[in-house]
Amino acid sequence: MKVHVRIKRFNPEKDRRPYWADYEVPTDPFDRVLDVLHYIKWNLDGTLALRRSCAHGICGSDAMLINGRNRLACKVLVKDLGNRITVEPLRGLPVIKDLVVDMEPFFAKYRHVMPWLVNDEPPPARERLQSPEERARIDDTTKCILCAVCTTACPIFWGNGEFLGPAALVAAHRFIFDSRDRAAAERLALLAERSGAFKCRTVFNCTDACPQGIEITKAIQELKRAIVLSRA
Amino acid sequence: MQATRVRPNGWEWVSWLYMRVSAVLLLGLVLGHLYIMHVINSTDTIDFAFVAQRFATPFWRVYDLLILVLALSHGLNGLRGIVNDYTRPGGGWRLVWNLGLWTVGLVFTLLGALVLFSFDPSAFARR
The missing domain is CATH 3.10.20.30 (Beta-grasp domain)
Incomplete structure (x- = not known):
């Protein structure tokens, strides 16, 4: 052929x-x-x-x-x-x-949401345990492979590079809802800014495009809800 | 941290929530308006006397003002979102557009409020 x-x-x-x-x-x-x-x-x-x-x-x-x-x-x-x-x-x-x-603008936004575990509490004797239910909470967003397919499918990102974009929001979701992490408030404050979660217009291009099948728009809506509930 | 500046602007969630709340309120208010004006009555029968009677109590004036303020601010806030999507942060075009939107919002709110609250049927009756 x-x-x-x-x-x-x-x-x-x-x-x-x-x-x-x-x-x-x-x-x-x-x-x-x-x-x-x-x-x-x-x-x-x-x-x-x-x-x-x-x-x-x-x-x-x-x-x-x-x-x-x-x-x-x-x-x-x-x-x-x-x-x-x-x-x-x-x-x-x-x-x-x-x-x-050039992936640098993409990774700059990724770094912006602090995509690492923050926990200053003294480590327990063996490990920071997580129940299967707690792990399930972040199961979907841990699947991200940072390929940038979602962010570069987003018309809001095309129109305006200041938007963090779906991939960075997925990374934020993965840590904000991690039971072992302690920096949720700090990250939610970052996402409450003009370039953050509320710039998402629920176009669903990201969800359609994701090669890992992550329900990205749903994750972003969960972030918006968390911000509103933490402020209101 | 490069490329994305941290801006001390934590109000976007208020704007987002306002869009949802105003939409729900408008749904009830506008459907009520349509039902009264176009189902119970019709534009053929609505006349000066009808409006005069309707505006005799402050309830309907406040009802109409609420529709005006909510619909105008809901629409303009939506436009503000589009402007912020497609103009550069801190740029001239964003400023021009936002000033324009605020001007339109203030002028039409004041104009509408003026019409609603300065309406006095007795002033016409005396002629």
């Missing part, structure tokens, strides 16, 4: 603006888009730049816009796309080269 692949390419050292490059690639229907991109890079044009690491949907490196939707290239099969495949870099982040975007 031959597929026609269009890739939005950009080399800042040579190109004044991005352009579309076309490739004909022999594939198997059960190949992943990542395999198709590998074929292009290894056999047709070695200058194609893309990120990938584990290639099994867990490191979150190969997020890109595939046929108009944010996905991981290693989790989409050619048979599900047909014989025309369009690949673009993620929207809302600066392009470094071809499909590689």
Whole structure:
């Protein structure tokens, strides 16, 4: 099976603006888009730049816009796309080269919500135990792989880079509702600001796009509720 | 911490909650208004006497003022959200838009309140 692949390419050292490059690639229907991109890079044009690491949907490196939707290239099969495949870099982040975007603005927002366990109480003899129920509270948001698919699918983030974005809010949720953590009030104060949780307009693009199936919009609504209940 | 500035603005949750509360209130108030004006009565039968009788007690004046204030502020607050989504923080356009929204809100609230509370049927009856 031959597929026609269009890739939005950009080399800042040579190109004044991005352009579309076309490739004909022999594939198997059960190949992943990542395999198709590998074929292009290894056999047709070695200058194609893309990120990938584990290639099994867990490191979150190969997020890109595939046929108009944010996905991981290693989790989409050619048979599900047909014989025309369009690949673009993620929207809302600066392009470094071809499909590689600058993730720093994304990680700056992630760091902003203090994504680490805060607990100054003296450690117990063995470990800080958590009941299965307490663990279940954060089960969904611990699944995040920081691929940036959700944040770069969010129209509020596209329109305004000051919004923390869904991924940072998911990270905040994961620690705020962790029974062992003690910095919930501090994080909720950060999220109560103008660029925080209330900038979410419940568009649901993040929830639709998440390759881990996290119910992101629901998590953000839980954060809004927690802020309102803690202030009101 | 770069790229995202910490701003000492913790009021966005109030705006968010206000949108929900005002929406629920408006639902009752506007449906009541529609029922009285267009179901029980109709625009064919509503005349000066009807309005004069309606505004004889302060209840309906306050009722209408409540609709005016809630609907106007709910709508303008929604626009403020859109403006804040699509303009730069601390930028000129955000300032211009927000000043415009506040001006529209204040002018129409005052104008509406003036009409509601300065209406005096006896002033017309004397002519």
